[in-house]
Amino acid sequence: MNKAAFYDLDGTLLSCNLVTMHAYYARNDRSLLKSAYQLTKVLLSVPLLFGLDLYSRSLFNVFSFRAYRGMHRDRLIGLADDLFEVTLKPSIFPQAQALIHTTYELGYRNVLVTGTLDFTIRPIALHFGIEEVICNRLEFKNHVATGRVLAPLLAENEKARSIHEYAVREGIDLAQSCAFSDSSADVPMLSSVGFPVATNPTRRLRRIALEKNWPILELRESSSKFPPFLRAAKAH
Amino acid sequence: MKPLTTWRWNPVQGEYESGDAVPLQGTGEIFAIDAFSHKTMLLLGCTGFVGKVLLAMVLDRFPELRHLVVQVRRRRNLPGEERFYTEILRSPPLRPIVERLGGEPILRKKVQVVEGDLDQPLCGIRVEAVRQLERKVDVVVNLAGVVDFDPPVNESFDTNVYGTRHLIELVQLLNAKLVHVSTSYVAGKKNGRITEDVSVGYFPVRDARDGRHFSVDEEIEWYETFLSETRENRGGDPRPVRERLRAGGMNRAEFWGWTNTYTYTKSMGEQLIARTPGLTYSIVRPAIVESSLHFPFAGWNEGFTTSAPLVLMGGEGVKGWPVSNGPLEIIPVDLVASGILIITAAVLCGKNQPVYHLASADENPILLPRLVAFLGMNSRYKHKHKKSGNRLANLWKAYVETQVITVESLQARRARLRRGLDVIHAALTLGKTILGPDRVSPYLKSLRDTRRQIRQQEVTLDKFLPFMFHNSFIFETRNIRDAARMLTKEDLKRLEWDPKTIDWADYWVNIHTKGIEKWIRPVFTGKEKRDSQHSPP
Numbered sequence: 001m002n003k004a005a006f007y008d009l010d011g012t013l014l015s016c017n018l019v020t021m022h023a024y025y026a027r028n029d030r031s032l033l034k035s036a037y038q039l040t041k042v043l044l045s046v047p048l049l050f051g052l053d054l055y056s057r058s059l060f061n062v063f064s065f066r067a068y069r070g071m072h073r074d075r076l077i078g079l080a081d082d083l084f085e086v087t088l089k090p091s092i093f094p095q096a097q098a099l100i101h102t103t104y105e106l107g108y109r110n111v112l113v114t115g116t117l118d119f120t121i122r123p124i125a126l127h128f129g130i131e132e133v134i135c136n137r138l139e140f141k142n143h144v145a146t147g148r149v150l151a152p153l154l155a156e157n158e159k160a161r162s163i164h165e166y167a168v169r170e171g172i173d174l175a176q177s178c179a180f181s182d183s184s185a186d187v188p189m190l191s192s193v194g195f196p197v198a199t200n201p202t203r204r205l206r207r208i209a210l211e212k213n214w215p216i217l218e219l220r221e222s223s224s225k226f227p228p229f230l231r232a233a234k235a236h
Numbered sequence: 237m238k239p240l241t242t243w244r245w246n247p248v249q250g251e252y253e254s255g256d257a258v259p260l261q262g263t264g265e266i267f268a269i270d271a272f273s274h275k276t277m278l279l280l281g282c283t284g285f286v287g288k289v290l291l292a293m294v295l296d297r298f299p300e301l302r303h304l305v306v307q308v309r310r311r312r313n314l315p316g317e318e319r320f321y322t323e324i325l326r327s328p329p330l331r332p333i334v335e336r337l338g339g340e341p342i343l344r345k346k347v348q349v350v351e352g353d354l355d356q357p358l359c360g361i362r363v364e365a366v367r368q369l370e371r372k373v374d375v376v377v378n379l380a381g382v383v384d385f386d387p388p389v390n391e392s393f394d395t396n397v398y399g400t401r402h403l404i405e406l407v408q409l410l411n412a413k414l415v416h417v418s419t420s421y422v423a424g425k426k427n428g429r430i431t432e433d434v435s436v437g438y439f440p441v442r443d444a445r446d447g448r449h450f451s452v453d454e455e456i457e458w459y460e461t462f463l464s465e466t467r468e469n470r471g472g473d474p475r476p477v478r479e480r481l482r483a484g485g486m487n488r489a490e491f492w493g494w495t496n497t498y499t500y501t502k503s504m505g506e507q508l509i510a511r512t513p514g515l516t517y518s519i520v521r522p523a524i525v526e527s528s529l530h531f532p533f534a535g536w537n538e539g540f541t542t543s544a545p546l547v548l549m550g551g552e553g554v555k556g557w558p559v560s561n562g563p564l565e566i567i568p569v570d571l572v573a574s575g576i577l578i579i580t581a582a583v584l585c586g587k588n589q590p591v592y593h594l595a596s597a598d599e600n601p602i603l604l605p606r607l608v609a610f611l612g613m614n615s616r617y618k619h620k621h622k623k624s625g626n627r628l629a630n631l632w633k634a635y636v637e638t639q640v641i642t643v644e645s646l647q648a649r650r651a652r653l654r655r656g657l658d659v660i661h662a663a664l665t666l667g668k669t670i671l672g673p674d675r676v677s678p679y680l681k682s683l684r685d686t687r688r689q690i691r692q693q694e695v696t697l698d699k700f701l702p703f704m705f706h707n708s709f710i711f712e713t714r715n716i717r718d719a720a721r722m723l724t725k726e727d728l729k730r731l732e733w734d735p736k737t738i739d740w741a742d743y744w745v746n747i748h749t750k751g752i753e754k755w756i757r758p759v760f761t762g763k764e765k766r767d768s769q770h771s772p773p
Contacts, residue, residue, distance in 0.1 A: 028616075030637050073250070074606055077741040078613035085621060111240075118239055122746065125237045134240045143250035150243055150252055166240060 003176040005103035006163050006189065009114035009124065011182035012199045013096040013219070016088055018064045019049055021120055024083045025076060026067070042067060057185035058155045061115050065138060068117075069147030073140050077119045084123035092127075093200065093219035099180070100128050102230055108178065109170070113163060113189065115155050134162050160188035178229070180217070184208060195229050245739050248600050257737070265722040268581035268731060273300040275584050278373045278412070280307045280352070280359060280403070281380030283324055285539040286417070286525055290379065290573040292329045292532050295337060295346075297577075297730040305373060307352040307359060309380075316351030328755075329532040354380045354399035359406050369410055375584055376407050377415040377576065381505075385496040385699050388478050389485030392501040393459050397452070400505035404512050413583045414509065414517040417576065420565060420593050420711045422503035422521065424494040425702065429598075430711045432591040434510045434519055438503065440493030450492060452504045452511075458488070495702035510590070518579050518588045522572045523565035523595035523711055524703070527751035529743065531570040535751025539569070544756045545696045547749055550611025551618050551757075553633030554693060556641040556649055557608045558701065562708030563601035567594055567735060568743070574731045575716050581727070582719045592719070595711035599736040602744075604704055605640050610744045612638030643705060650694065657687060 010017045019042065026038035045067065053060040068076075104110055111132045112125055121135050139148040152158045167174050178195035179186075184204040190196035198209035198216045209216050215227035225231070243252040272294070282291045294301060308316035308324070325334050325343065334343060350369075353360030361369075382395045400416070407414045423430045424440025439450040466480050473480055485497035494500040506519050527537040537544065543566065575594040582588040596602070619634035641649075661683060668676040713735075720733040 074609060074741045075613070078610055078745050079616075081745075082613075082617045082620060085617075118241075122237055130237075132238050132240055137241065137243055137252060140251050162240075 002170065002172050003108050003178075004163075004167070004170075004172045005100075005108035005110050005177065006113045006179040006193065007100070007110065007130070008159075008179075008181035008183065008186050008189070008199075009112055009116050009121070011202075012180055013100075013128070014088055014093060014124075015091040015220075018061065018116065019046060020087060021083065021116065022064060022067050024087050025071065025079060028079055028082070030075075038067075056156075057115070057183070058153055058158075061136070061153055061155050062149065065117075065136070065149050066147040068138055068145040071145045073119075073138075073143045073145065076117075076138075076145070080119045081123050083120060084127070088120075088124060089127070094222045095219040095224060097128065099217075099219060099226065099230075100130065102226060103178065104129070106230065109172070111163075111166065113154070113159050113179075115153075134159075134166065156185050157188045159186060160192045163189060163192055181205070190214065195227070197227055247739050248736060260721065260728055260734075262723040262725050262728050263721060264724040266578070266581050266585045266587050266719065266727070267724050268577065268727040269298065269300060269724070271581045271584040272298045272577075273302060275374040276303045276305060276372055277580065278305040278307065278369065278376045278410070280354065280376065280378045281417075282306050283308060283319070284379060284383075285537070285542075286522070286569055286572055286576075287379045288324060288327055288329050288538075289528065289532065289536070289569050290377075290576055291324070292333050293570070293573045293577060295330075295343070296333045296532070299337075301346060303348070303372075304346060305348045305350060305369060307350050307361060307380075309353045309360070310351055317349040320347075320349045329528075329536050333532060354378075354402060355394045357402055357405065358409070359399070359402050361406065366406070366409060371411065373410045373412045375413045375415060375580055376403070376410065377417075377580055378403055379417045379576075381417070381502065383419075383498060385498050386482055386486050387497060388481035389459065389488070389497055389501075390463055390481055392485060392497045393456075396498075396501035396505045397456065397459075397508070400508050404509060404515065407515065407517075408512075414515060415520060415576065415580050415583055416505070416509055416517060417520045417522065418502050418506050419499060420521040420523045420595055420709070421495060421499045421703070422506060423709060423711075424492070424499060424503070425707055426493075427708050428710065430593070430709055432521075432589065432593050432712055432715050434506050434591050436507050436511045438507065442493075444493075452507050455488075455504060462488075495707075496699070516583065516588075517590065518583050519591045520576055520579055521591065521593050521595075521711070522575075523567050523593070523597075525569050525572050526566045527568060527748040528570040529568040529738065529747065531573070535747045535754065536569070537748075537751045537755045538759075540756070540760075542566075543700075543748075544752045544760070546700060547611065547614070547752045548757060548760055549693050549696060550638070551614050551749075551753070552689075552693075553615045553619060553629075554697075555612075555636055555638050556646060557604075557611065557638060557704075558641050558643045558646045558697075559604035559608055559704045560708050561603060561605060563597035563710065564604050564607055564704065565595045565597050565709055565711055566602065567596050568738070571733065571735060575733055578716065578719050578723065578731050578733060581731075582722070587719070587722055589715040589719075592715045593711040593713045594716060595713055596735040596738065597710045598713040599717075600738055600740070601710070602740040606740070607744065608638050608640050610741075610749070613745070614749050643701070646697075653690065657683065657690075 007013060023042045026042045027035045029035040029038050049060055049064055052063055100110055110130045112130050113134045115136050118135050118137050121133055125133050136154045137150045139146045139150050154162060174192055175194040177193040178197060179190050179193045180197045180199040181190055182200045183202055187208060196214045198205050198214050200219055201209055201216060217227060218224040242254055244257060246253045281287045306320060308320045310316050311319055321340060324330060350361050350365045358366055382392050426440055437450050462484055466477060466484060489497050489500035509517050524542055525539055526542050527535050572594050579592050616634050619630045622630050664676055664680050716733055
């Protein structure tokens with residue numbers, strides 16, 4: 001049976017988050033005035049989003065995606081490469097590519113499982129050489145974003161459900177699979193696999209990882225060692 | 237990247253839909269696998285952009301194919317057969333397929349190469365070779381043609397008119413059927429929906445010219461007289477012969493309502509075929525053929541008569557684009573290759589129509605203002621990260637958005653630009669007198685280069701105006717949709733006709749523009765350098 005490596009994105013492989021990504025699109029609107037207006041809206045919403053993220057990742061996602069309302073899909077796709085070069089690529093953690101390469105070499109099917117939007121993910125997935133992506137999608141009407149996300153909203157328990165569904169469809173043995181995330185919101189996903197790894201964990205996830213005896217990996221530090229199951233398998 | 241989702245993008249509605257797409261259920265009236273397994277195809281023009289992809293597709297998707305004959309033109313000292321094996325089979329779309337099939341030795345068993353040239357009687361194929369092909373070839377697929385918009389008129393006539401005569405003679409001698417690739421733009425200067433038909437005596441402004449009639453024979457007479465008069469230069473025109481032949485073709489095309497010499501001569505080729513009694517034929521009219529969607533790989537492009545020059549100009553930071561609100565009729569090359577194979581199978585099965593448009597706007601139009609916005613975003617991406625060149629110019633090209641403008645506004649902008657450059661030129665010339673040539677000459681050279689570049693951009697844009705601004709077409713595509721529906725289920729796994737599912741934003745940004753930057757820009761830049769070296773200072 002096949003095995004897979006499931007990767008969260010924001011905070012796990014790179015240091016960006018949904019707000020910085022949206023801020024990029026806001027400040028790159030068609031005119032300077034529109035850009036200023038959109039960026040002001042994003043900045044004003046930051047305290048609310050920060051509070052929401054502490055309370056519920058799903059609610060945080062719902063509110064942060066509302067800011068896309070009125071944006072044309074062509075523009076979101078057309079600017080994605082620039083967003084990657086300007087904002088995302090510089091924020092990739094030093095050891096992220098090596099980790100992805102290791103799991104690939106060890107026969108894991110690398111899958112990105114992230115709340116980030118599809119058009120933003122594309123250049124990142126290409127950069128990492130990850131073929132399969134489970135992510136969120138905005139709802140559009142006549143090519144214009146409504147500000148809503150298409151169901152199911154990928155966060156928390158939904159990530160776990162998605163990888164279970166993926167495993168059944170693709171014949172993946174979850175007990176032999178691994179998952180990487182930085183956030184306690186992804187505990188359901190991490191708990192679904194045989195080899196969960198708390199990666200650059202938040203304080204809350206670090207506590208949970210220590211309780212559950214999950215390995216902790218710091219991709220920000222180039223000296224950090226990969227967990228034993230990756231090293232042992234590599235030795236074989 | 238493979239997004240794992242149950243949502244499908246509907247490009248026509250501009251929204252996501254849930255559930256899997258319903259696959260086309262073929263009726264089985266056309267059996268392409270069977271047709272290509274038991275019949276022999278003679279392919280003319282496999283050295284071009286579409287031809288190579290078509291050849292790659294036949295070899296890749298129809299391993300049952302027993303025998304294929306390809307006609308290849310000699311290039312200078314390179315004989316046709318050698319050209320096929322050293323140049324064509326080693327080109328990017330074919331190399332991986334040839335390797336996968338087991339290399340040249342396997343292909344030598346399946347493919348017979350004959351040297352020839354459409355400009356010559358019997359398409360330049362030796363009489364012994366023609367005799368060998370008699371009763372062996374079932375269908376001739378012709379993709380050869382001069383596709384330059386405004387070449388000297390003799391080049392267009394030799395291939396697109398006389399060449400079609402030679403083609404008909406060959407097809408009749410072989411007792412074969414004919415699939416002839418033309419262009420949708422034979423419609424000429426018209427607007428609205430263009431139907432799939434061919435009529436002898438057609439010319440685009442027929443409705444506006446009461447009493448006039450068009451005849452290919454009379455046009456050939458006109459051409460022969462014009463050619464001899466131009467070569468003898470009876471009028472004492474000081475322009476080079478080549479330039480006069482070029483202008484003559486364009487003027488004649490304009491007179492009858494065609495956009496350029498290419499479409500004028502292609503239409504005549506079609507009319508020659510349509511008026512030939514007893515000929516079983518289908519005319520295939522692709523719209524503007526663009527980068528591949530999937531096959532042989534996403535983004536393959538080598539066509540200079542595609543939108544490539546416009547995309548390259550957009551990437552250079554051109555901001556004002558005179559376009560209408562209508563669609564640009566583009567179609568990926570792999571869909572064109574697939575369409576031609578569907579039509580060839582239809583011809584072999586006796587289920588063909590006389591004319592097929594291969595275009596996209598009938599089902600899934602991409603409107604020109606959207607493309608203008610994409611050009612702007614590409615310019616932003618390229619110049620924002622550019623380390624070389626003038627910093628201010630890079631900022632302008634990165635942050636000023638592209639605009640849809642009128643032709644009048646375009647002319648006004650050009651006049652302003654010329655006046656500005658004239659002022660700079662005058663100032664530099666004065667500076668040269670005061671400061672000496674050593675200090676000023678580099679700036680004057682730079683100014684000359686800028687003028688040349690602007691001139692080239694103007695010429696390119698003008699060539700495309702009929703397709704972007706003056707006329708707005710939708711080419712009807714019912715015939716190819718019907719043909720695809722007639723295939724068997726097995727055929728439908730190998731041949732597709734589905735432009736309605738193309739996500740234009742993804743295609744234009746992630747496939748087409750990147751394909752042009754990768755495959756066309758290096759060639760174009762080299763060509764530009766060569767041109768500037770040969771052009772007078």
